[in-house]
Structures are given as C-alpha cells and as structure tokens.
Amino acid sequence: MPLLWNISLRKGFPFVTDQPPQDTIGNHTRRPMRPGKALAVSLLLPCLLYGSVVLLAGDRLFVFSKTPPGRESRAALAIRDDVIPFFKWGTLLFTRQYLRKHYAESWYFTQASKGDCREEFASALKQALENYPAVDLYLLAHTNHYIRWVKDLPEELRSRIRFVYNTGCHNEPQGKDWLALGADAYIGHPGVSESPFFYFFLLRHWLHGATLEEALALGNDGMHLKFRQLEWTTFGRFQAEALMKESRASVVGDVGLRLGDTAP
Amino acid sequence: MKRYAHLLLAPAALLFQTLPGAFLYFAPTLAFGKKPIMPESWVWSVSVMSLALFALAGLALACAASYLLLTRSRRFVAIPLIFLCCVPAWLLSVFYLHGVLVFLVWV
Numbered sequence: 001m002p003l004l005w006n007i008s009l010r011k012g013f014p015f016v017t018d019q020p021p022q023d024t025i026g027n028h029t030r031r032p033m034r035p036g037k038a039l040a041v042s043l044l045l046p047c048l049l050y051g052s053v054v055l056l057a058g059d060r061l062f063v064f065s066k067t068p069p070g071r072e073s074r075a076a077l078a079i080r081d082d083v084i085p086f087f088k089w090g091t092l093l094f095t096r097q098y099l100r101k102h103y104a105e106s107w108y109f110t111q112a113s114k115g116d117c118r119e120e121f122a123s124a125l126k127q128a129l130e131n132y133p134a135v136d137l138y139l140l141a142h143t144n145h146y147i148r149w150v151k152d153l154p155e156e157l158r159s160r161i162r163f164v165y166n167t168g169c170h171n172e173p174q175g176k177d178w179l180a181l182g183a184d185a186y187i188g189h190p191g192v193s194e195s196p197f198f199y200f201f202l203l204r205h206w207l208h209g210a211t212l213e214e215a216l217a218l219g220n221d222g223m224h225l226k227f228r229q230l231e232w233t234t235f236g237r238f239q240a241e242a243l244m245k246e247s248r249a250s251v252v253g254d255v256g257l258r259l260g261d262t263a264p
Numbered sequence: 265m266k267r268y269a270h271l272l273l274a275p276a277a278l279l280f281q282t283l284p285g286a287f288l289y290f291a292p293t294l295a296f297g298k299k300p301i302m303p304e305s306w307v308w309s310v311s312v313m314s315l316a317l318f319a320l321a322g323l324a325l326a327c328a329a330s331y332l333l334l335t336r337s338r339r340f341v342a343i344p345l346i347f348l349c350c351v352p353a354w355l356l357s358v359f360y361l362h363g364v365l366v367f368l369v370w371v
Contacts, residue, residue, distance in 0.1 A: 032334060032335065032336070032337060032338050032339050032342060033334040033335055033339075033342075034335075035331075035335055037334075038330075038331050038334035038335045039331055041330065041334060042327045042328075042330040042331040042334065043327060045330065045346075045350075045351070045354060046323055046326065046327065046354045046357070046358055049351070049354045049355050049358050050358040050361065050362065053355070053358050053359050053362050054362060057362065061371040062369075062371060063370070063371055064370060084292075085292035085293050085295065085296035085297055086288075086292040088292065088295075088296040089291060089292035089295055089296055089307065089311065090292075092304075092307060092308060093307075093308060093311055093312065093363075093367050094366070094367060096308050097308065097367055097368060097369050098369055101369045110296065110304060204366075
C-alpha cells in the first residue's frame with residue numbers, strides 16, 4: 001500500500017493525508033497521479049498556454065527593457081476621440097503607461113464629444129513645446145483635423161514637434177502638412193484603416209528604440225499577421241489583403257528617427 | 265456530495281471567468297459612459313489592478329482544480345474535466361495576465 005494516498009485541501013494545501021482517492025470505485029483505488037507530478041503538470045500547462053498566447057499575439061517580449069536615452073528631453077501628448085467606452089478604455093490602458101515610462105512628461109486626453117479638450121490640448125502642447133526640445137504627438141482618433149489646433153502656435157515652438165502618429169482613416173495625406181508645420185516625421189494610414197492593430201506594434205517597437213522605418217515595417221507586418229489570423233478564423237469573411245490595402249501605414253519625413261534622438 | 269467536492273472546483277474555475285468578462289463589459293462604461301462614476305485619473309490603476317487580480321485568481325483556481333483532479337480522480341474523469349474547464353480558464357487568465365504585463369510595460 002502506498003504510504004501517501006492523497007493531498008487534501010481539508011487540512012490545508014498541500015498537507016498530505018492518508019485518505020484514498022475519493023471518486024474511486026471498487027478495486028480501482030490506485031492514485032491517479034503522484035502529487036509532485038500533478039503539481040508539475042498543473043503549473044506547467046498554464047506556462048505553456050501563456051507561451052501560446054504570446055505567440056498568437058505575434059510580438060516579441062520586452063522583458064523589463066530600459067527606456068532609450070534622452071527621456072528628460074522629450075514629451076508626448078496623446079488624444080483619443082469620442083468613441084464607444086470600450087475603445088476609450090482600451091486605448092487609455094495601453095497608451096498611458098508607455099508614455100509615462102518613456103517620456104519625461106506626457107498628457108493624455110479623452111474627448112467626450114467632438115471638439116472637446118481643444119483648449120486643454122493646445123495649452124498642454126504649448127507647455128510641452130516650451131519645456132522640451134522634442135515633442136511627439138499620438139492622434140488616436142478617427143479621421144481628424146487636429147492639425148488645425150496646432151497651426152496657431154508660434155513657428156519656433158512648432159518646430160519642436162518631432163513625430164506625429166495619426167490613426168485616422170484617410171489621414172495619410174496630412175503628412176506633408178505636418179512636415180510643413182514643423183514636424184520631423186509623420187505616420188498615417190491611407191484608407192479606412194484598422195489602425196489599432198498597427199498601433200500596438202508601432203508604439204511598442206518605437207518606444208523600445210527602433211527607428212521609425214523599422215517600427216513601421218514591424219507594425220505593418222504585425223498588422224498583416226493579425227488580418228491573416230482574422231481571415232482564417234472568420235473563414236474568409238475578412239479579406240486580409242483588402243484590409244491591408246486600406247490600412248498599410250506609411251511614413252514621411254525623417255524615417256531614421258529614433259526615440260532617443262532628441263534633436264528637433 | 266462532500267466526496268465529490270473536488271470535482272466541482274474545475275467548473276467553478278471556469279465559471280469564475282464570468283467575473284473578468286463582466287468587468288470588461290462594465291468597467292469601460294463606469295469610466296467613460298454617459299454618466300461616468302470613476303474619475304479618469306483612477307481608470308488605469310483600478311482597471312489594471314482588477315485585471316491582475318482576476319488573472320491571478322483565475323490561474324490559482326484552475327491550477328488547484330487541475331491538481332486536485334489529477335491527484336484525486338481517475339484519469340478518464342480528470343483529463344476531460346481539465347480540458348473542458350481548466351484549459352479555457354487558464355487561457356483566459358493568461359490572456360488577462362499578458363494584457364496586464366503589457367499595460368505595465370513589463371513585457
């Protein structure tokens with residue numbers, strides 16, 4: 001007879017008891033699995049499943065990665081337009097901490113209606129441009145014209161705008177206007193885009209030190225992977241190539257820019 | 265009934281996953297609905313902390329359920345229950361956990 005029959009929660013996990021297995025019938029009383037092996041299986045399986053979730057997400061892990069140099073000389077502003085609460089919530093959860101970690105100062109705005117936060121945004125942008133040589137803008141909104149909010153700022157301040165990412169549909173052509181206004185680089189999408197898929201990859205890689213060109217390529221590749229997964233799981237209802245045509249982001253301006261480059 | 269209590273833990277672990285599901289459904293509305301009741305400055309902290317708790321509790325429940333099934337039940341009972349209840353509970357929990365780690369900029 002085995003010395004140890006079982007492990008029971010009744011005496012506190014994982015104390016050993018001499019109780020036989022409780023759903024045994026007749027002579028089938030052998031212990032199904034040794035406690036040590038059961039514990040290993042029960043801990044290993046979720047680890048494997050975590051690995052599969054990471055693989056499915058399609059992006060590398062940046063485990064406790066360091067912030068690229070020059071944090072003290074850059075700031076960022078992000079603005080989310082008035083969409084359904086779940087999108088506002090998800091964008092905030094994903095974006096806020098990335099900006100806080102990688103920029104000396106950051107501002108995040110969520111609009112409650114069209115045109116909301118205009119004064120606060122303009123005021124924060126002015127403050128950022130006055131205090132930091134490099135300011136990045138994340139315009140996380142559907143087709144938008146936030147560029148109008150920036151036009152009124154003095155030229156010498158506007159020249160400190162470094163990188164602008166715009167998730168808006170059909171906002172790719174704004175790139176030349178942002179460059180004319182003083183920005184160094186701009187990324188936008190050409191059509192009715194599914195930009196959140198791209199943004200996930202872009203933000204992570206750009207903030208971890210990739211050049212805009214590299215982050216753009218990784219973002220487009222990652223987005224393409226998501227679209228293919230979507231096409232596969234919906235049995236072709238979503239067409240990956242059609243989605244890519246509308247969503248493939250492009251960059252204008254200084255494509256070799258890195259987060260650590262602080263020169264405006 | 266008491267003799268089979270350990271069999272109930274696996275369905276309970278799966279059932280527990282309705283809680284983070286409900287949280288994902290209600291939290292955005294509490295924060296950004298027409299009448300928000302959570303200040304925006306709290307949203308990130310409260311949401312990430314809640315998701316982390318749900319993820320860890322879900323993992324612990326599913327691990328305990330799997331362990332008890334493997335040690336106290338015959339395999340033809342344990343394995344289907346683990347695949348039907350523990351694996352989905354694990355998958356959802358590690359999904360939330362990965363989300364939390366990404367939001368914390370730890371991975």
